[in-house]
Amino acid sequence: MITNPGFSFSGISGTHKIVPxxxxxxxxxxxxxxxxxVCTYDGELVKVYDNGPGFSYLDKSVxxxxxxxxxxxxxxxxxxxxxxGMPGSMRQFGNFRNDYLFFKDDKDSFSKVIPLANxxxxxxxxxxxxxxxQMQMTIELNQSIQDRNLQRIIEILLYFCFxxxxxxxxxxxxxTETFQFNHYFYRYAEENGFTLHTRLAGLSIxxxxxxxxxxxxxxxHETEMYHSYGFPRKEKYVQxxxxxxxxxxxxxxxxxxxxxxxxxxPFGEVIMSDSLSNYISTFSEKDADGVLMCAKAVFSDxxxxxxxxxxxxxxxxxxxxxxxxxxxxSLLDAMYLExxxxxxxxxxxxxxxNPDCPNYYTRTSSRPKKIYCSESCALLMAKxxxxxxxxxxxxxxxxx
Numbered sequence: 012m013i014t015n016p017g018f019s020f021s022g023i024s025g026t027h028k029i030v031p032x033x034x035x036x037x038x039x040x041x042x043x044x045x046x047x048x049v050c051t052y053d054g055e056l057v058k059v060y061d062n063g064p065g066f067s068y069l070d071k072s073v074x075x076x077x078x079x080x081x082x083x084x085x086x087x088x089x090x091x092x093x094x095x096g097m098p099g100s101m102r103q104f105g106n107f108r109n110d111y112l113f114f115k116d117d118k119d120s121f122s123k124v125i126p127l128a129n130x131x132x133x134x135x136x137x138x139x140x141x142x143x144x145q146m147q148m149t150i151e152l153n154q155s156i157q158d159r160n161l162q163r164i165i166e167i168l169l170y171f172c173f174x175x176x177x178x179x180x181x182x183x184x185x186x187t188e189t190f191q192f193n194h195y196f197y198r199y200a201e202e203n204g205f206t207l208h209t210r211l212a213g214l215s216i217x218x219x220x221x222x223x224x225x226x227x228x229x230x231x232h233e234t235e236m237y238h239s240y241g242f243p244r245k246e247k248y249v250q251x252x253x254x255x256x257x258x259x260x261x262x263x264x265x266x267x268x269x270x271x272x273x274x275x276x277p278f279g280e281v282i283m284s285d286s287l288s289n290y291i292s293t294f295s296e297k298d299a300d301g302v303l304m305c306a307k308a309v310f311s312d313x314x315x316x317x318x319x320x321x322x323x324x325x326x327x328x329x330x331x332x333x334x335x336x337x338x339x340x341s342l343l344d345a346m347y348l349e350x351x352x353x354x355x356x357x358x359x360x361x362x363x364x365n366p367d368c369p370n371y372y373t374r375t376s377s378r379p380k381k382i383y384c385s386e387s388c389a390l391l392m393a394k395x396x397x398x399x400x401x402x403x404x405x406x407x408x409x410x411x
Contacts, residue, residue, distance in 0.1 A: 018337040019061055020345040022096030024054030027089050035133045040207045043137040043176060043277050050132040059095050060345055074346035075371040078147050082140040097134055098142050098343040107338060118326050141177060142343055144279050149313050154361045156306050161291050161299060164306045166281040171309055173220055175200055176277040186319045187312035188255040199223045217272045224264050227251055255308045262305050317347040365392050
């Protein structure tokens with residue numbers, strides 16, 4: 012049993028479709044933001060998560076269902092939205108108030124009648140695709156930490172820290188060091204020719220990364236020089252005085268000295284000039300531990316960033332009884348809260364090792380060597396490996 016205090020969240024189902032962005036009031040920020048998902052018809056309230064004493068690792072997981080979506084499968088994305096509502100929807104924002112008490116209703120049921128829910132909802136398709144991708148990478152990052160897969164860890168950290176394909180506006184608030192790192196890189200890229208509309212437009216991502224790292228170093232040394240003479244100076248990168256930024260800076264400086272970052276694609280592929288494995292094999296135990304510590308810091312920050320607006324609250328049922336619950340802004344936040352509880356001392360979320368299976372599963376301390384999401388996948392892979400062994404044995408005999 013995965014123990015947690017339980018929480019409830021109701022989404023608004025409906026009928027959704029994908030339309031060109033010019034059919035909505037949203038702007039187009041380049042080629043990735045040219046299509047939108049719109050809700051054409053509101054359905055009913057759907058109890059996505061039900062408040063209770065906790066959930067078993069065998070229970071249905073909406074978060075893992077979301078993470079298993081192929082981001083290129085538009086129909087699967089629409090089906091998810093039809094069933095649960097849009098992941099990043101803020102339509103229950105008005106339900107943070109206590110109005111439901113004065114209407115003698117329960118909080119979850121009241122959310123459907125708030126005025127904000129009357130507005131036709133729309134969001135960029137790419138935004139939902141990014142949400143899926145980042146949840147996939149979050150789970151994969153922890154799995155790579157457990158498996159000590161240093162190459163994949165470095166690739167994922169490069170994505171989270173140097174991705175320029177999302178929307179990040181001046182004045183946007185980032186709550187954790189990892190996302191502040193990406194935010195400041197975004198600002199540095201804009202200072203050097205990057206725009207929302209043209210994106211890189213011929214700029215070298217490698218030069219931007221190395222230039223940003225140099226800018227951090229220069230700012231630190233300049234600040235130290237001012238302080239040595241007793242002059243005050245406002246640091247541009249004050250986060251560099253803390254461990255996460257220092258270790259990320261050291262890691263990325265080392266990586267970019269060895270290899271060139273050719274591209275970080277919109278869908279998360281990190282393309283290097285040569286395989287990172289060529290020099291990871293030369294890592295000392297201290298080097299490997301440094302990468303793992305960076306990965307753990309980023310993994311922790313991902314949850315802090317997604318759950319910063321989630322906090323406990325007391326709600327009242329229709330009969331007037333108080334019960335503990337959680338203030339959750341959106342379905343996406345609710346799914347990260349579910350994952351937060353699934354990553355317990357006795358369990359973790361992993362991807363099925365069947366290469367043809369997109370699903371995720373919860374691995375518990377009672378079955379620490381489980382690598383497949385289901386018995387069917389385990390049986391399929393056992394048969395596949397048996398055929399491979401027989402084929403290899405046959406080829407060996409034929410050579411003799």
